[in-house]
Amino acid sequence: MALIPTDVGIRMRMQTESQLQPLAPVREIQPDLPDLRQGQTFSARIQQVMPDNTYRALVAGKEVTLSLPQSAKAGDSLELVVVDRSPKAVIAQLATPPELKPGVAFTALIQEALPESTYRALVGDKTVSLKLDVPAKAGDHLELTVIDRSSRLVEAHVLGPAGAKGAATQYPFTSLSPAAQLIGKLLLGDGQTPAAAALNGGQPILSAPPGSGAELAPRLAQAVSESGLFYEAHQSQWLAGKLSAETLLKEPQGQQSLALTASPGQTEAASGKVTEAAAAAAKPFVAERIPDALQPLVQQQLDTAATQRMLWHGEVWPQQTMEWEIQRDAPERGGEPQEIDAWSTRLALTTPRLGRVEASLQLAADTLRITIDAADTAAAENLRQGAAALHAALEAAGVTMVSFQVRHGG
Known part of the structure; x- marks a missing residue:
């Protein structure tokens, strides 16, 4: 029997032991997902689009599977907020940039x-979810102002195309005062006109047809004065002691302030309560919203300030409706500035005897031009017969009628 030499066995043992390494702790295996908690915001760069609104993205140097309600494409850099998470994916949605607060104006590329x-839009270098009050399409570059916001999206009002004449150009963010925000919500879009204000609270101005124009004229003037269109000017008159609190509170805004200050068991008869309501009405408006009943009136006020035109409608007496428009005429362009205010008014009503009648008047200083459109020849002739009496009444009032024309359509 052959034996292995001793020196060979020693050499083999030494070689085997030299190849063995002692055990040593290894680096802990990192989890697949970063430590993202619900509500946490983070940045992600989309690397690959996968089925079912899932995406492969790079988050803090790690590849993560994201589940998003919004669409995205490879290369998008997104600011996200964690909604939930599963063992395989982070469920997230676009985060609202903290600088987009109510009243802030900004530009966005749809x-x-x-x-x-x-809409999914690019604001600066961030992708944001927007909800807009007018339709838009991909590629639109818009000037917007924030109405409201949530963690999911920004609700915004469209001011117009970015860079358009008259559009806001603040960038990236500007802040609007609460008053400006309120006016922005109330302003109507281009081409829209507010509903005509209701005279006399929607009630007939007279209880029966008048015996003469002298009876109707002061009631019309009172209805216009108490319509609420001139409420702020009347507040100044009240503060100066030129108008009574009772008169101020007859206007719709005054009625609203009276209702807000009234307590159970108290009535308008208490002079202290009337004065308190008038004082409350004269304070600067600080409410976040205007009562629904007053919104059409405030829109009419804003339109009047912009166009110098006032519209009313209502019943002058039961079953007799009237449309009435008053407009301050603009000065002649390119000529000498007008030192005398010029006003135009149009009144339209349908009567049992004359049918549809529209009267247009232009008043400048103490001169007056009148044009009347009648429904037919008979109505036009009846109106012409009253021209002499009208001329005399105007002369007695110190107004010179320089033109009187009656037209008819049939």
């Missing part, structure tokens, strides 16, 4: 139209 008037 990237994609989504359901329910929502």
Whole structure:
């Protein structure tokens, strides 16, 4: 029997032991997902689009599977907020930039139209979910102002195309005062006109047809004065002691302030309560919203300030409706400035005897031009027969009628 030499066995043992390494702790295996908690915001760069609104993205140097309600494409850099998470994916949605607060104006590039008037848009270098009050399409570059916001999206009012004449150009963010925000919500869009204000609270001005124009004129003047269109000017008169609190509180805004200050068991008869309501009405408006009943009136006030035109409608007596428009005429362009105010008024009503009648009057200083459109020849002739009496009445009032014309359509 052959034996292995001793020196060979020693050499083999030494070689085997030299190849063995002692055990040593290894680096802990990192989890697949970063430590993202619900509500946490983070940045992600989309690397790959996968089925079912899932995406492969790079988050803090790690590849993460994201589940998003919004669409995205490879290369998008998104600011996201964690909604939930599963063992395989982080469920997230676009985060609202903290600087987009109510009243802030900003520009946005629409990237994609989504359901329910929502859009994916680029604001600065961030992708944001927007809800707009007018339709838009991909590629639109818009000037916007924030109405409201949530963690999911920004609700915004469209001011107009970015860079358009008259559009806001603040960038990236500017802040509007609460008053400006309120006016922005109330202003109507281009081409829209507010509903005509109701005279006399929607009630007939007279209880029966008048015996003469002298009976109707002061009631019309009172109805216009108490319509609420001139409420702020009347507040100044009240503060100066030129108008009584009772008169101020007859206007719709005054009635609203009276209702707000009234307590159970108290009535308008208490002079102290009337004065308190008038004082409350004279304070600067600080409410976040205007009562629904007053919104049409405030829109009419804003339109009047912009166009110098006032519209009313209502019943002058039961079953007799009237449309009435008063407008301050603009000065002649390119000529000498007008030192005398010029006003135009149009009154339209339908009567049992004359049918539809529209009267247009232009008043400048103490001169008056009148044009009347009648429904037919008979009505026009009846109106012409009253021209002499009208001329005499105007002369007695110190107004010179320089033109009187009656036209008819049939």
